Amino acid sequence: MSLKLAVSNIWKSYAGNNVLQDCSFLFDIYGTYVIMGPNGCGKSTFLRICALLEEPDAGEINYFSNNNALKKDVELRRKITLVLPKVGIFNATVFNNTAYGLKIRGVKHIKIEEKVNSALDFVGLIHKRHHNALTLSSGEAQRMGIARAMVINPEILFLDEPTASVDQKNIEIIEDMILKIKKQGAPTVIMATHDTGQAQRLADILLEIKEKKISLL
Amino acid sequence: MDSIIEAFSKAFTLIINFNAELLGIIFLSLKVSGTALVVATIIGLPLSALISFKKFPLKGLFISVLNTFMGLPPVVVGLFVYLLLSRSGPLGFMGLLYTPSAMVIAQTILALPIIASLSNSAIVSVEPIVKQASMTLGATTLQVSLTIIREARYGIMSGVIAAFGRVMAEVGAILIVGGNIAGYTRVMTTTIALETDKGNFELALALGIILLAISLFINSALHLIQKKGMAQTNR
Ligand SMILES: Nc1ncnc2c1ncn2[C@@H]1O[C@H](COP(=O)(O)OP(=O)(O)OP(=O)(O)O)[C@@H](O)[C@H]1O
Ligand SMILES: [Mg+2]
Numbered sequence: 268m269s270l271k272l273a274v275s276n277i278w279k280s281y282a283g284n285n286v287l288q289d290c291s292f293l294f295d296i297y298g299t300y301v302i303m304g305p306n307g308c309g310k311s312t313f314l315r316i317c318a319l320l321e322e323p324d325a326g327e328i329n330y331f332s333n334n335n336a337l338k339k340d341v342e343l344r345r346k347i348t349l350v351l352p353k354v355g356i357f358n359a360t361v362f363n364n365t366a367y368g369l370k371i372r373g374v375k376h377i378k379i380e381e382k383v384n385s386a387l388d389f390v391g392l393i394h395k396r397h398h399n400a401l402t403l404s405s406g407e408a409q410r411m412g413i414a415r416a417m418v419i420n421p422e423i424l425f426l427d428e429p430t431a432s433v434d435q436k437n438i439e440i441i442e443d444m445i446l447k448i449k450k451q452g453a454p455t456v457i458m459a460t461h462d463t464g465q466a467q468r469l470a471d472i473l474l475e476i477k478e479k480k481i482s483l484l
Numbered sequence: 485m486d487s488i489i490e491a492f493s494k495a496f497t498l499i500i501n502f503n504a505e506l507l508g509i510i511f512l513s514l515k516v517s518g519t520a521l522v523v524a525t526i527i528g529l530p531l532s533a534l535i536s537f538k539k540f541p542l543k544g545l546f547i548s549v550l551n552t553f554m555g556l557p558p559v560v561v562g563l564f565v566y567l568l569l570s571r572s573g574p575l576g577f578m579g580l581l582y583t584p585s586a587m588v589i590a591q592t593i594l595a596l597p598i599i600a601s602l603s604n605s606a607i608v609s610v611e612p613i614v615k616q617a618s619m620t621l622g623a624t625t626l627q628v629s630l631t632i633i634r635e636a637r638y639g640i641m642s643g644v645i646a647a648f649g650r651v652m653a654e655v656g657a658i659l660i661v662g663g664n665i666a667g668y669t670r671v672m673t674t675t676i677a678l679e680t681d682k683g684n685f686e687l688a689l690a691l692g693i694i695l696l697a698i699s700l701f702i703n704s705a706l707h708l709i710q711k712k713g714m715a716q717t718n719r
Contacts, residue, residue: 320616345622355617358635367631368621419622 270332270346270422270455271295272317274481277326279312286312288479290326294423298471299449299456303463303484308476310459311352314425317457318349345372349425354412361387361403361411362396368419386414390444406437413444424448426458430465438465445469487685495690505667506690513671516584516658517651520591525644527592528599529633532640535600536607537629547604553597558590562660565590569661582663587671590657595647602646606639607632638713645706652698 272294279287286309294300302310315321316328319339330337330347337343348368357364362383369379387393390410395403400411409429416424426445430438442465448456449471460466466473473484498506535547567573569581569589580586610632618631633640655673662669664678672691679688 318620320619341622341624344619348622349620351613351616351620353613355611355613355620357614357617357631358637367618371618371621371623371627415621 270330272423272457273327273329273331274313274317275327275329277316277323277328279309279316279321279323281312285479287316287323287476290476290479290481292474292481294455294457296472297452297455299445299469300458300472300474301466301470302457302459302474302476302481303461303466304459304476305461309479310461310476311427313476313481314349314427314457314459318347318425319344320349345419346421347423347425348416348419348421349427350409350412350416350429352427352431354408356400356403356408356411358399358401360397361392361400364400364411365396365415365418367415372419382418383414386418387411389417389447390414391440406433406440409433409437409441410444413441417448421454424454424456426456428459428461430460430462442468491685491689494686495693498686498690499693503690506687506694508667509670509672509675509691510694512584512669513652513673516587516671517591517648519588520595520651521644521648523588523592524595524599524647528596529603529640531596532600532603532607533629533633535604536632547601550597550601550604554601556594556597558594558654558656558658559660561590561593562657565593565657565661581661582665582669584662584669586661587658587669590661591651591654594654594657595651598647598650599640599643602643603636603640606636606643609639610635638709641709642706642713645702645709649699649702649706652702653695 274290274292274294277287277290278285290313302313304310312321316323319328328339330339330343357367365383365386366379369382374382384393384396387396390413392403392407392410392414395407400408403411413426413429429441429445433441445456445458446469448454449469456469458469474481475484535543535550540546565586566581568575569578569586570576571581580589614635615628615632618628623631653673655677658669658671659674659677662671662674664670664674672695676688676691676695679685
């Protein structure tokens with residue numbers, strides 16, 4: 268794995284309540300990491316901090332490439348991505364939503380067309396590409412979120428409860444997608460779930476947030 | 485009663501025959517209000533983005549003032565622009581008083597707070613998750629802002645159309661700074677006001693009908709856009 272993530276002694280509180288307390292972990296091998304824990308234990312908070320959406324109150328997040336710490340700039344942010352639990356759909360077509368990351372990187376039109384179509388094919392939404400994405404069901408929205416993340420070829424893909432409000436059929440589709448990503452060899456997936464069965468099906472490395480700390484399960 | 489019916493029939497004759505004077509007046513109205521709208525949007529949209537995304541001292545007060553200015557009385561704006569442009573005023577040297585440009589300036593001032601204020605509320609009501617999503621996909625700060633503005637587009641369009649409705653219908657400001665000079669600064673609303681005064685009901689009525697039709701068109705467009713914006717935010 269060329270990009271390594273070191274979480275060192277991070278603390279985070281909201282309105283005076285500690286959510287994470289002296290939390291450390293090194294994500295340094297390729298694979299699928301699954302973070303478990305009950306509702307409200309801080310999984311989403313941990314992922315948002317790792318994905319550089321929020322800063323910890325104390326401690327550090329560092330990304331390393333060839334043992335060099337990387338600056339936390341746009342260039343680094345463009346190597347990682349987080350699919351939010353509610354995805355965050357833009358009021359645009361499924362195609363344009365999925366193309367977003369490529370457009371803002373100035374990728375050529377033809378290349379965008381090709382990548383977006385193949386990503387939508389991968390998540391089984393190619394037939395909906397001209398629909399407004401706000402009309403997708405929650406399962407379809409999750410799949411689009413994954414396609415939108417995959418087109419930018421991230422080195423680390425964070426998934427926050429990708430199957431939280433999704434029916435059995437879509438859970439299977441999404442789990443299959445994650446297994447396919449694993450087989451492809453990239454990207455590294457770091458995901459949160461509170462579904463024990465799912466965690467066992469998908470994880471190379473099982474983690475848990477307990478008593479405000481993250482540890483191997 | 486008969487005179488009203490006669491006035492109506494003459495008005496329709498004017499409309500149906502594409503009376504040249506009538507067309508000129510309509511065209512000038514659209515040109516003045518349209519230009520004012522474009523200028524107000526070019527200034528108002530970046531201004532609203534600035535207000536929405538930047539923190540600055542007395543921001544709350546600024547927004548309140550802007551909201552208050554949405555209801556500026558046109559005659560007061562007319563008076564203010566008149567004083568600016570009159571020969572002894574600070575901009576008197578430009579010789580703009582009683583020209584279409586003066587009318588554009590006055591209407592821009594009327595439209596600007598509406599566009600800026602309504603765009604600002606549209607932008608700040610975009611859900612925070614849109615910002616987070618664009619950040620996770622690698623957007624720069626500028627790209628994040630542009631994405632949020634794009635999400636607010638229906639609200640922004642509503643603001644622009646509302647401003648158009650207001651300037652098309654107002655008479656106080658353009659009458660004062662334009663002077664209703666025939667063939668030069670005479671627009672629909674000023675003609676209606678002055679021809680009615682003179683007892684020339686046909687032209688006034690014809691213009692009134694057309695103004696109503698334009699207003700109906702504007703409101704239908706507004707309704708359509710608001711519906712479209714609504715339907716797509718059911719999540
Ligand atoms: N932006 C915020 N403002 C205030 N409190 C917050 C915020 N984000 C999270 N919290 C609080 O932090 C705690 C951890 O929340 P978090 O969303 O990280 O948990 P989670 O493990 O993802 O839970 P779930 O399984 O329900 O998704 C909760 O008590 C939550 O109320
Ligand atoms: Mg969560």
